Amino acid sequence: MSEFDAPSFNGDLEADDEPPPGASELRRRLEACDAFVVASPEYNASMPGLLKNAIDWVSRFRPQPFNERHGLLMSASPSMVGGNRGLWSLRIPFEHLGARIYPDMFSLAQAHRGLADDGRLADPELQTRFETTVAGFMALVEASKHYPCARKAWVEYLGERLDPELERVE
Ligand SMILES: Cc1cc2nc3c(=O)[nH]c(=O)nc-3n(C[C@H](O)[C@H](O)[C@H](O)COP(=O)(O)O)c2cc1C
DSSP: OGGGOOOOOOHHHHHHSOOOHHHHHHHHHHHTOSEEEEEOOOBTTBOOHHHHHHHHHHTTSSSOTTTTOEEEEEEEOSSTTTTHHHHHHHHHHHHHTTOEEOSOOEEESSGGGTBOTTSSBSSHHHHHHHHHHHHHHHHHHHHHHHSOOOOOOOBSSTTOOOOTTTOOBO
8 A cells, every 4th residue: 555655635735736646556557457456454343544545536536447447355354354344344435436346355354363374275165265256256357348238437426417616527
Protein backbone atom coordinates (compact mmCIF):
# COMPACT_ATOMS: atom_id res chain seq x y z
CA MET A 1 0.00 0.00 0.00
CA SER A 2 2.98 2.34 0.41
CA GLU A 3 2.97 2.69 -3.38
CA PHE A 4 -0.59 4.02 -3.23
CA ASP A 5 -0.23 6.26 -0.20
CA ALA A 6 -2.20 9.51 -0.30
CA PRO A 7 -3.19 12.22 2.19
CA SER A 8 -6.60 11.91 3.83
CA PHE A 9 -9.18 12.71 1.18
CA ASN A 10 -10.30 16.30 1.29
CA GLY A 11 -12.42 18.00 -1.34
CA ASP A 12 -10.42 21.24 -1.05
CA LEU A 13 -7.18 19.37 -1.73
CA GLU A 14 -8.82 17.74 -4.72
CA ALA A 15 -9.96 21.07 -6.11
CA ASP A 16 -6.59 22.79 -5.65
CA ASP A 17 -4.01 20.24 -6.67
CA GLU A 18 -3.14 17.40 -8.96
CA PRO A 19 -4.31 14.02 -7.62
CA PRO A 20 -1.80 12.51 -5.18
CA PRO A 21 0.82 10.37 -6.99
CA GLY A 22 -0.22 7.29 -4.98
CA ALA A 23 -3.82 7.58 -6.23
CA SER A 24 -2.64 8.05 -9.82
CA GLU A 25 -0.44 4.98 -9.48
CA LEU A 26 -3.32 2.83 -8.22
CA ARG A 27 -5.46 4.08 -11.10
CA ARG A 28 -2.68 3.24 -13.57
CA ARG A 29 -2.32 -0.26 -12.15
CA LEU A 30 -6.08 -0.88 -12.25
CA GLU A 31 -6.40 0.33 -15.81
CA ALA A 32 -3.59 -1.97 -16.91
CA CYS A 33 -5.51 -5.03 -15.69
CA ASP A 34 -8.79 -6.83 -16.30
CA ALA A 35 -9.07 -7.73 -12.64
CA PHE A 36 -7.59 -7.04 -9.25
CA VAL A 37 -6.99 -8.90 -6.01
CA VAL A 38 -7.14 -7.14 -2.67
CA ALA A 39 -5.53 -8.94 0.27
CA SER A 40 -6.35 -6.80 3.26
CA PRO A 41 -6.11 -7.02 7.02
CA GLU A 42 -9.23 -6.34 9.08
CA TYR A 43 -9.17 -3.38 11.43
CA ASN A 44 -11.78 -3.33 14.16
CA ALA A 45 -14.11 -5.58 12.19
CA SER A 46 -13.91 -3.40 9.11
CA MET A 47 -11.53 -2.30 6.36
CA PRO A 48 -8.34 -0.35 7.15
CA GLY A 49 -8.78 3.41 6.75
CA LEU A 50 -5.71 3.54 4.51
CA LEU A 51 -7.39 1.27 1.98
CA LYS A 52 -10.71 3.15 2.08
CA ASN A 53 -8.83 6.41 1.57
CA ALA A 54 -7.10 4.96 -1.51
CA ILE A 55 -10.46 3.76 -2.88
CA ASP A 56 -11.99 7.20 -2.28
CA TRP A 57 -9.20 9.02 -4.13
CA VAL A 58 -9.28 6.61 -7.07
CA SER A 59 -13.08 6.87 -7.29
CA ARG A 60 -12.68 10.50 -8.34
CA PHE A 61 -10.99 9.71 -11.66
CA ARG A 62 -13.07 9.56 -14.82
CA PRO A 63 -13.65 7.06 -16.29
CA GLN A 64 -14.06 5.67 -12.80
CA PRO A 65 -11.51 2.82 -12.78
CA PHE A 66 -13.29 0.28 -10.57
CA ASN A 67 -16.35 0.17 -12.83
CA GLU A 68 -16.65 -3.19 -14.60
CA ARG A 69 -13.37 -4.52 -13.18
CA HIS A 70 -13.43 -7.89 -11.51
CA GLY A 71 -12.14 -8.14 -7.96
CA LEU A 72 -11.20 -10.93 -5.58
CA LEU A 73 -10.99 -10.28 -1.85
CA MET A 74 -8.68 -12.10 0.54
CA SER A 75 -7.51 -11.73 4.11
CA ALA A 76 -5.44 -13.41 6.79
CA SER A 77 -5.50 -12.68 10.48
CA PRO A 78 -4.62 -14.34 13.79
CA SER A 79 -8.30 -14.15 14.78
CA MET A 80 -10.85 -16.94 14.39
CA VAL A 81 -12.63 -15.11 11.57
CA GLY A 82 -9.48 -14.44 9.58
CA GLY A 83 -10.37 -10.84 8.75
CA ASN A 84 -13.50 -11.89 6.86
CA ARG A 85 -15.65 -9.08 8.30
CA GLY A 86 -13.26 -6.56 6.78
CA LEU A 87 -13.84 -8.15 3.38
CA TRP A 88 -17.62 -7.89 3.71
CA SER A 89 -17.23 -4.21 4.51
CA LEU A 90 -15.00 -3.77 1.44
CA ARG A 91 -17.68 -5.19 -0.84
CA ILE A 92 -19.83 -2.12 -0.20
CA PRO A 93 -17.60 0.59 -1.73
CA PHE A 94 -16.35 -1.73 -4.46
CA GLU A 95 -19.80 -2.85 -5.54
CA HIS A 96 -21.05 0.72 -5.30
CA LEU A 97 -18.27 1.64 -7.73
CA GLY A 98 -19.37 -1.03 -10.19
CA ALA A 99 -16.60 -3.56 -9.50
CA ARG A 100 -17.64 -7.17 -9.95
CA ILE A 101 -16.57 -8.72 -6.71
CA TYR A 102 -16.26 -12.49 -6.88
CA PRO A 103 -18.84 -14.17 -4.63
CA ASP A 104 -16.26 -16.42 -2.94
CA MET A 105 -13.71 -14.80 -0.67
CA PHE A 106 -10.77 -16.41 1.04
CA SER A 107 -9.94 -15.66 4.68
CA LEU A 108 -7.24 -17.49 6.57
CA ALA A 109 -8.11 -17.70 10.28
CA GLN A 110 -5.38 -18.20 12.88
CA ALA A 111 -2.90 -17.13 10.24
CA HIS A 112 0.03 -17.27 12.68
CA ARG A 113 -0.41 -21.07 12.59
CA GLY A 114 -1.74 -21.29 9.06
CA LEU A 115 1.39 -21.45 6.92
CA ALA A 116 3.79 -24.34 6.39
CA ASP A 117 7.53 -23.76 5.99
CA ASP A 118 7.24 -23.95 2.21
CA GLY A 119 4.79 -21.03 2.19
CA ARG A 120 1.76 -23.17 1.36
CA LEU A 121 -1.19 -23.40 3.70
CA ALA A 122 -0.60 -25.92 6.44
CA ASP A 123 -4.09 -27.43 6.04
CA PRO A 124 -4.28 -29.25 2.67
CA GLU A 125 -8.06 -28.77 2.46
CA LEU A 126 -7.65 -25.03 2.86
CA GLN A 127 -4.85 -25.06 0.28
CA THR A 128 -7.25 -26.71 -2.19
CA ARG A 129 -9.97 -24.23 -1.34
CA PHE A 130 -7.50 -21.36 -1.87
CA GLU A 131 -6.49 -22.72 -5.27
CA THR A 132 -10.05 -23.36 -6.47
CA THR A 133 -11.07 -19.86 -5.40
CA VAL A 134 -8.24 -18.26 -7.39
CA ALA A 135 -8.76 -20.57 -10.39
CA GLY A 136 -12.54 -19.97 -10.42
CA PHE A 137 -12.00 -16.23 -10.28
CA MET A 138 -9.45 -16.31 -13.12
CA ALA A 139 -11.80 -18.44 -15.26
CA LEU A 140 -14.64 -15.96 -14.75
CA VAL A 141 -12.43 -12.99 -15.63
CA GLU A 142 -11.16 -14.75 -18.73
CA ALA A 143 -14.70 -15.66 -19.83
CA SER A 144 -15.96 -12.15 -19.25
CA LYS A 145 -13.03 -10.69 -21.21
CA HIS A 146 -14.01 -12.67 -24.29
CA TYR A 147 -17.78 -12.54 -23.84
CA PRO A 148 -18.63 -9.19 -22.24
CA CYS A 149 -22.30 -9.40 -21.37
CA ALA A 150 -23.02 -6.46 -19.12
CA ARG A 151 -21.47 -3.14 -20.08
CA LYS A 152 -22.67 -0.20 -18.08
CA ALA A 153 -21.80 3.39 -17.43
CA TRP A 154 -21.21 4.11 -13.81
CA VAL A 155 -23.69 6.43 -12.10
CA GLU A 156 -23.01 7.43 -8.55
CA TYR A 157 -26.54 8.54 -7.74
CA LEU A 158 -29.07 6.81 -9.94
CA GLY A 159 -31.66 9.28 -11.21
CA GLU A 160 -29.51 12.35 -10.79
CA ARG A 161 -29.44 14.79 -13.69
CA LEU A 162 -26.26 15.77 -15.47
CA ASP A 163 -24.93 18.81 -13.74
CA PRO A 164 -21.56 20.21 -14.78
CA GLU A 165 -21.11 21.63 -11.32
CA LEU A 166 -21.14 18.17 -9.77
CA GLU A 167 -19.71 16.08 -12.60
CA ARG A 168 -20.62 12.90 -10.83
CA VAL A 169 -22.37 11.10 -13.63
CA GLU A 170 -20.25 9.33 -16.18
C1 LIG B 1 -5.90 -1.17 14.63
C2 LIG B 1 -5.99 -2.66 14.37
C3 LIG B 1 -7.20 -3.29 14.47
C4 LIG B 1 -7.30 -4.65 14.19
N1 LIG B 1 -8.51 -5.24 14.26
C5 LIG B 1 -8.65 -6.53 13.91
C6 LIG B 1 -9.94 -7.13 13.88
O1 LIG B 1 -10.96 -6.52 14.16
N2 LIG B 1 -10.02 -8.43 13.50
C7 LIG B 1 -8.93 -9.17 13.14
O2 LIG B 1 -9.08 -10.32 12.77
N3 LIG B 1 -7.68 -8.63 13.17
C8 LIG B 1 -7.51 -7.34 13.54
N4 LIG B 1 -6.28 -6.77 13.53
C9 LIG B 1 -5.15 -7.58 13.07
C10 LIG B 1 -4.95 -7.34 11.57
O3 LIG B 1 -6.03 -7.82 10.81
C11 LIG B 1 -3.67 -8.02 11.04
O4 LIG B 1 -3.75 -9.40 11.24
C12 LIG B 1 -2.44 -7.49 11.69
O5 LIG B 1 -2.44 -6.08 11.61
C13 LIG B 1 -1.16 -8.00 11.01
O6 LIG B 1 -1.30 -7.81 9.62
P1 LIG B 1 -0.09 -7.49 8.67
O7 LIG B 1 0.88 -8.60 8.88
O8 LIG B 1 -0.72 -7.48 7.31
O9 LIG B 1 0.40 -6.15 9.09
C14 LIG B 1 -6.15 -5.41 13.83
C15 LIG B 1 -4.91 -4.74 13.75
C16 LIG B 1 -4.83 -3.40 14.00
C17 LIG B 1 -3.47 -2.73 13.88
